[in-house]
Amino acid sequence: MDQTVLARLATLKAMSVRDLKAEWEKLFGSAAPNNSRTFLEMRIAYRIQELTYGGPDRETRRMLDLLADEVEGVARRKNQIADPRNPVIGTKLIREWDGVEQTVIVLTDGFDWQGRKFKSLSAVARAITGTRWNGYRFFGLRERKREEA
Template structure:
């Protein structure tokens, strides 16, 4: 088992995890988290304990990073718990109308707070709209001219 003092170098503490039994890892979990280990998976316990040791030594994630990760998780899960909205910095201001002509037809897209409107239908991405318009896979930002040009000097 690891020494109780915080003077043991981090690398030594991390290396010690490999030599511990699952029972010892669970004791270490209780010491570092103040709760019972959630399972008996050796790899899970080692990885999470290693992160916790480093977190306690060097500090955890910043508040803005934690908020960003929480918001991204909400977006992936399809539910919105937090008040912030993750948006691509390439998106124009809400309400902006994007126009693109394709095969002689003009298409107008309106930027919404949480997506895009095209022909009265809401889309999560410009790529989905571009694919519907063209029938092929497109990068939506490129299709609607929102990517920065690398040749501009």
Template sequence: MTKPDPIPARLAALKTTSTPDLKAQWRDLFETEPPPFNRRYLESRLAYRIQELAYGGLKPETIKRLEALGEQLDGGNITTRRIRADRDRPITGTRLLREWQGVEQIVTVMQGGFEWQGRPYQSLSAIARAITGTRWNGWVFFGLKNHRRAA
């Protein structure tokens, strides 16, 4: 009789594990400090790492193929990558509106960033954090990206 695989149970347990315990698992599995990202990110990376350690990671051929596809896409040029990311950015002068707790928040898209309440910001996420006091994906917070579709 074969022993049941404990990995699915371990993965399911991540959903109910406290954030401090997730961070402790991160330290054990990655041997680094956990990044300052949200709980969902920690869960997904831990789930991948648990499976990677139990079943093995990507084959070297797969890694080479992925790297080749990345090179083919942008030639390994970070400037090209940034230009592609800027394509989705609203045009300069666009005003983004979001009501938060009964208060209308207005952000203006600037040439090198964003402006909210007369102050410049590099990212929408920084503005969303200033408004809410918690970490948000700024594109999702301002309705520029459907979080479910992106996931």
């Protein structure tokens, strides 16, 4: 099976844009959205692998949807991502930024910074710095490494 997938992926490089668009229609059941060779190759390659090996599971798709909502600033879903990196409710996270101590309190359903409620640490970090940060990295939180048995 791996050889078949690899062979199919290798043939994409030799295809014309017209051929890639035809392959897109076979795999996606709709017209290709544009004529970008790079885009078509990457998405078709992903789709071939997805159909062969399976795509992301339901929980991963849910998390990606919620992250997309967060980035877009639009809450389309009511659930929040339960991230295992979140500290215990009530924990104070303290970080110095530009010589000013910033304190964030972990809530049941988000985070409090200066009396403002945020759904994610990344949103807090963005409010503090004015730029996009991974909130867990900004506050020095790392995913716990699993102990080897």
